[in-house]
Amino acid sequence: MPFLHGFRRIIYEYQPLVDEILRVLGIEGGAEAQGSAPWVSLEELLETESQSSFFLEGISYSLFKVAETGLVSAAETLLRHGADLNFEDPVSYYTPLHAAVLRNQPAMVEALARHGANVNKRDRIHESSPLDLASEERERLPCLRTLLDLGADVNAADRNGKTALLHALASSDGVTVHNTDNIQLLLRGGADVEAVTRDGETALSSLVFLVKEALDCNREDAAQIGSFCLGATRLLLAHGADPSRCSDEESPLTCACLELFDLHFPLAVLLLQSGAAFRCSQHSPPCWWGYSLIFQRLCSGLQDRRDDCAAASELLQQAESILELAAAASPAVRLPPNFEVSTVGCGAHAGKVLDLYRHLKELEQNPAPLKQLCRAHIRQRLLPGPLEGKVQALPLPDRLRGYLLIERCHGNQPGACFKPRGTPLR
Template sequence: MNCVHERAKIEKAYAQQLTDWSKRWKQLVEKGPQYGSLERAWMAVMTEAEKVSELHQEVKNGLLSEDFEKIKNWQKDSYHKQMMGGFKETKEAEDGFRKAQKPWAKKLKEMETAKKVYHLACKEEKLAATREANSKAEASVTPDQQKKLQDKVDKCKQDVQKAKEKYEKALDELNKSTPQYMESMEQVFDPCQQFEEKRLSFLKEVLLDIKRHLNLTENQSVSSYDRSQVFSAEWSDEDTPNTGSETNGGANPFEEETAAPAGKGVRVRALYDYDGQEQDELSFKAGDELLKLGEEDEQGWCKGRLGNGQDGLFPANYTALLHALASSDGVTVHNTDNIQLLLGGGADVEAVTRDGETALSSLVFLVKEALDCSREDAAQIGSFCLGAARLLLAHGADPSRCSDEEPPLTCACLELFDLHFPLAVLLLQSGAGFRCSQHSPPCWWGYSLIFQRLCSGLRDRRDDCAAASELLQQAESILELAAAASPAVRLQPGFEVSTEGCGAHAEKVLDLYRHLQELEQNPVPLKQLCRAHIRHRLLPGPLEGKLVFSFVTNAIKMDSLPRLIR
């Protein structure tokens, strides 16, 4: 009840604010220098605010007069308060369960007591038998003492037998009372279950009513207002004898375009079938291409054009835009082909949505989401991210560019390089930066991220030698690739590798880190500079679904380098 009442207060306050805003600015427009079509446009804005205020006032009235009263009456009829606090129905249910459980609970308590006595008697018997057996081996024990110990053993055996009989009797009585207990519990449970079913059914009905009142798109006055708003006479100059071109010598700059020029807009592909409900709505099938001619409005509609030249409105969530394709929905529809279609049509890989998202930031979200997925889902996500990233990189996307809200794609992949190993290799082969170059000091360092993930992964895999060895091999390959692709190795100042919990692999981890420290301190070899130059000049080769790495000796590297340079 409080939830519905608070929402009604919010709707009422919003409606009042819109009304006050409209009245205040309408007075200023009337007193201002505006005239003609511009004055009508301003007045139409104020009229729109008043109509929206009326709609939210209707929402408030529906919530209070229907939903709130309905819940209040149901609560009054279904729950009756007691003078001592609480509800009568709750107390009756608790008393019913307590009464049904009481006989069986009493038998259970007696059985537990008998069980405890029987266990203590067995323990006493065992202790007496142990003492009697030890006394036979001791010469200092007199025959009288021996006889007393034997009598103690016999008495304990008798006590054990009596306790056993009582325990078995109590257990038998408990088993006999169990059917009656279950029957009594069912008699109490069935009314409670019926009441709960009625409660859930009522809540479902109420929530659907609340949804209907809050959903303005289902309001008939909203539909009529939306359809008439664009074509209202208040927005036209039909009652004015002179047009803008006649009075000013040119086209009216405030006149809305009736059709977008051919070739303008963004190509999109429909993900689902849609049948237009009104004359100005488009109908299309899944897979059809449309031309998006404008941005999405607040109600989720866009203006577009079909292949046959028909213009109209369509729901934006029925199309596959670039930033939506690189999201979690993209894994479901396997839409790398659609991404390629949009990029081929000139879509901007750095385009930012209204919520501040880009295609790369959507991939970052997917990369992190794989951490909490099953092995199969993580593999599917990795395969999609690999294909999408390859297309975005080919069209100039920068996977290492930092933003204020999300880490770059390179940073996210290196943090989880064992889950996205092929993607991390692709990024490094494409010349992605290995640390932040936009902030000072850098907000992330690739080498530090790799060692942090490596050490934590070894701690998690300390009982699986094969998995730990595979992780080490992946880390070594990534580090080798990063060192080869960079003109110089730079480690994070003050960073220390913590090998605690790495077990037998700790020394190998330290060797990898010491090797990087040597590369950082020593002058950069000419072969490494040449290799980095070549990698930045050449496009990355095709990356197969399964990668096999072999470690090449320095002799082979030095023998192959002159041939590459030539």
């Protein structure tokens, strides 16, 4: 096993020199000692040991350890004496640059790059680039910024097609890890929102996974996941991501939200306010329709709420808001072929469900009023991305801005969040 061989070499061959270098620097266990480091003593030690059989291996491995601490002057001293910038740790196969990123040492990252370190180099085990590692934790944002400034390839992918943006999203669980700032920085740096791995993983599919994960969380975790998903979705939509396009591996984000719109209501509203298609945007005929999903969930939800009038009324209001948003996004309403609604189980609210259905049929069969055509046209012109800021910047009366945004949709009000499955109805 190569890593065991490498580990034996460290222990029996050049570890004594490494230990002595770290001792001279005042470092124990990779932590910087208090006070200033005795650089002159390091020079003396290196001069004394320069004829050692394992001198280059020893100082190169010492560079790896020093890179973790951020002691730039010590690293430069080791490099002057011949330390290898591309030295691979015999166990992890990371380079000093990888080590500096993992410990969030941006000054060390810059110094190593200045001396010729390859900012795009991947390790041999995980195939991770320094940019991949920097993208995976919010605390490494300074290193991420430094690497992008140094020209790291933002769209470089590993052998599975995974880019730094996909690393940032895949490592975000929405509860303990929130990489929204990393995602924003990568997108500003030109990250491709349409990147796809060999397994079909995309930026949006990571959010679909979290949306479904929130269903089985406790209420607090579901709210945190919802907050992260809203922030990440805004960023991806602003850079042209299509949340309604199907993939071979996963249902699209819009479909996943509409299937349980009452539990993911803020995100469903954000998607539609941002111009997401209300049906599959890839296949013709569409493989899914938002109208079918909304009425299916509405009828099943009303059946669950038949003894709670307030909860049923809220569900109806949410459905009406989403349907109005869908109608506002297009100059003409287009319902699925042979679309019918069954109100079995809707109880006392069956009439209201039928009213919603009949209203949509009327919109489909009659020419749209001029104001609706204008609204749809203006909203289309403001895409891609969330519309709220763009509409607010228009030189229009508040009443017209409210009409463009459909103000009564309350998905993004303070306190609106995801809800897990099994949440009490009130």
